[in-house]
Amino acid sequence: MKDTEGYVTADGRKIGGVVMEMKNITLRFGGVVAIKDISFDIREGEIRAIIGPNGAGKSSMLNVISGFYVPQEGEVWFRGAPRPPVKPYEVARQGIARTFQNIALFEGMTVLDNVMTGRLTQMNQNILTQAIWKGKAEAEEVANREIAEKIIDFLEIQSIRKTPVSRLPYGLKKRVELARALAAEPKLLLLDEPMAGMNVEEKEDMSRFILDVNDEFGTTIALIEHDMGVVMDLSDRVVVMDYGKKIGDGTPDEVRTNQDVIDAYLGVAHD
Amino acid sequence: MPEQLVFAMEVTLNGLMAGVLYALVALGFVLIFKASGIFNFAQGVMALFAAMTLVGIMDGQVPFSHLINATFGTDIHHFGWHVPALLAIILTTGVMVGLAWCVQQFVMRHLVNQAPIILFMATIGLAYFLEGLSDLMWGSEIKNLDVGLPQGINIWIDEATFNIFGYGFFIDNLDIVATVIAALLVVSLMAFSQYTKEGRAMRAVADDHQAALSVGISLNFIWVLVWSLAGFVALVAGIMWGTKSGVQFSLSLIALKALPVLMLGGFTSIPGAIVGGLIIGVGEQLFEFAIGAPYFGGATQNWFAYVLALVFLVFRPQGLFGERIIERV
Numbered sequence A: 001m002k003d004t005e006g007y008v009t010a011d012g013r014k015i016g017g018v019v020m021e022m023k024n025i026t027l028r029f030g031g032v033v034a035i036k037d038i039s040f041d042i043r044e045g046e047i048r049a050i051i052g053p054n055g056a057g058k059s060s061m062l063n064v065i066s067g068f069y070v071p072q073e074g075e076v077w078f079r080g081a082p083r084p085p086v087k088p089y090e091v092a093r094q095g096i097a098r099t100f101q102n103i104a105l106f107e108g109m110t111v112l113d114n115v116m117t118g119r120l121t122q123m124n125q126n127i128l129t130q131a132i133w134k135g136k137a138e139a140e141e142v143a144n145r146e147i148a149e150k151i152i153d154f155l156e157i158q159s160i161r162k163t164p165v166s167r168l169p170y171g172l173k174k175r176v177e178l179a180r181a182l183a184a185e186p187k188l189l190l191l192d193e194p195m196a197g198m199n200v201e202e203k204e205d206m207s208r209f210i211l212d213v214n215d216e217f218g219t220t221i222a223l224i225e226h227d228m229g230v231v232m233d234l235s236d237r238v239v240v241m242d243y244g245k246k247i248g249d250g251t252p253d254e255v256r257t258n259q260d261v262i263d264a265y266l267g268v269a270h271d
Numbered sequence B: 001m002p003e004q005l006v007f008a009m010e011v012t013l014n015g016l017m018a019g020v021l022y023a024l025v026a027l028g029f030v031l032i033f034k035a036s037g038i039f040n041f042a043q044g045v046m047a048l049f050a051a052m053t054l055v056g057i058m059d060g061q062v063p064f065s066h067l068i069n070a071t072f073g074t075d076i077h078h079f080g081w082h083v084p085a086l087l088a089i090i091l092t093t094g095v096m097v098g099l100a101w102c103v104q105q106f107v108m109r110h111l112v113n114q115a116p117i118i119l120f121m122a123t124i125g126l127a128y129f130l131e132g133l134s135d136l137m138w139g140s141e142i143k144n145l146d147v148g149l150p151q152g153i154n155i156w157i158d159e160a161t162f163n164i165f166g167y168g169f170f171i172d173n174l175d176i177v178a179t180v181i182a183a184l185l186v187v188s189l190m191a192f193s194q195y196t197k198e199g200r201a202m203r204a205v206a207d208d209h210q211a212a213l214s215v216g217i218s219l220n221f222i223w224v225l226v227w228s229l230a231g232f233v234a235l236v237a238g239i240m241w242g243t244k245s246g247v248q249f250s251l252s253l254i255a256l257k258a259l260p261v262l263m264l265g266g267f268t269s270i271p272g273a274i275v276g277g278l279i280i281g282v283g284e285q286l287f288e289f290a291i292g293a294p295y296f297g298g299a300t301q302n303w304f305a306y307v308l309a310l311v312f313l314v315f316r317p318q319g320l321f322g323e324r325i326i327e328r329v
């Protein structure tokens, strides 16, 4: 799989070269080793899942990719070059959007306003030009507003556009968070347990959205998920983590039959 | 109309005008508190520093002249020019932006994720540092500030009220101008936060830091921005207070009057700061007029605001407009 050409999936989607590569990443919190010497890559256009038992280090890995955590060892390669230490907001500006396991929305804002913040990376006007060139700023606002509305339609949340996020149930909040991430028109989308706490119907909706995003916009997606059925359905390739180590990497079928993976999942109490 | 009522009206109007100033200082507090959770004890001293700098620039004073003269044995005090008010205000705004950058770069940046009390202590340190810096840069004598704002009794109101009530109200022109400027300032700030990209980013940071980072907002930039805005608000407050009673070190004490305003209005609400300021301004004047002077022997303005705030704290701790504080269990 090390070729730059990519591969073609069973359902005929073309997967491109490597966009993001983790090389020997080690991340420690004091005495706790959250990630132990892990390497893997993410290819253009694929849906890459990260799975593993609780506390395996999955979220930590996503946080390393998005710049929230800085690993003590190892390199993150982005678009074929090692990435210097970056702040999370710089990562966002490079076209990498994310959602959080515990949902981080702007609770005091409406759904539409939340989605509009996702457009911030795409806005070019600055303080001065906005004051001097009011027309241009307004045109930009209108254009961004249109894109935000499109994404809201796409995720079927039109009816709550003007609702303050704090009033929404958990499942819808997850969806709004996805909408905000999509508003940035990311090249790479990182989703930390997008379906956690959802009922079956909500999970089906979310799965469909994730597939559609990948399909229609060609967005590369890395996602963490506990529900094995969902993972097997959605993902092209899977990384399996346990106690900070990588214990498996491959297609869903390869991973499912991997003995280490089976042991990890049977040996550890799991929700 | 009974005479007492007419007097009370005049007192109320004057109280409103005083309240505008409290509101402005409180507004500076709110801007920083909302975006960073920092209670900026130095807001009052920033007003002093801004006013001192403005006077210094207008008069062509050489900054740090005492220090320079003592070190090099020179005897320079003035550049020998005068800077027009408007240009001086622009330059001072630049200085306040520079100050904001320094505060963020050299102090606050290193204290991210510290407990609120630590941040508060840092701003106390900043307050005394700024007070010393003002002294060192511009000297400690009381200075006159005149940027060309009209002053003195408003004849028109005097005559109009005389015709209606048979008693002419004394309303200072400066107070009227101050009110108009403060209103404009608040409206522009609101528009800024609602309709500009940076304003949206500012609201985002006020709401959730992590989420703000994830949509590409630099917290550092926003913090410099809010300290700059607070610095500008301090400049406006400094100009008004300085024009009224001269630029002197007691100016930094208006920060203390902003405290009860914040308790009333809530620490996170811009409209709250305005309404709170006006209530305190009117309240303390009316109380002094109706109860303080006749029954307490006067000077109740010194403590009335705090007592009012205390009563408020007991019954509505989040203030008039502040977000409800609900403990999660």
Ligand SMILES: Nc1ncnc2c1ncn2[C@@H]1O[C@H](COP(=O)(O)OP(=O)(O)OP(=O)(O)O)[C@@H](O)[C@H]1O
Residues within 6 Å of the ligand: A029, A032, A033, A034, A052, A053, A054, A055, A056, A057, A058, A059, A060, A061, A101
């Ligand atoms: N900010 C932090 N400070 C200290 N320790 C942390 C921090 N973040 C994660 N850890 C530790 O790192 C380890 C991995 O945590 P992580 O959240 O990455 O696991 P996870 O695989 O996402 O688990 P879950 O399925 O429960 O979300 C855990 O032991 C956790 O306690």
Ligand SMILES: [Mg+2]
Residues within 6 Å of the ligand: A058, A059, A060, A101
């Ligand atoms: Mg996790």
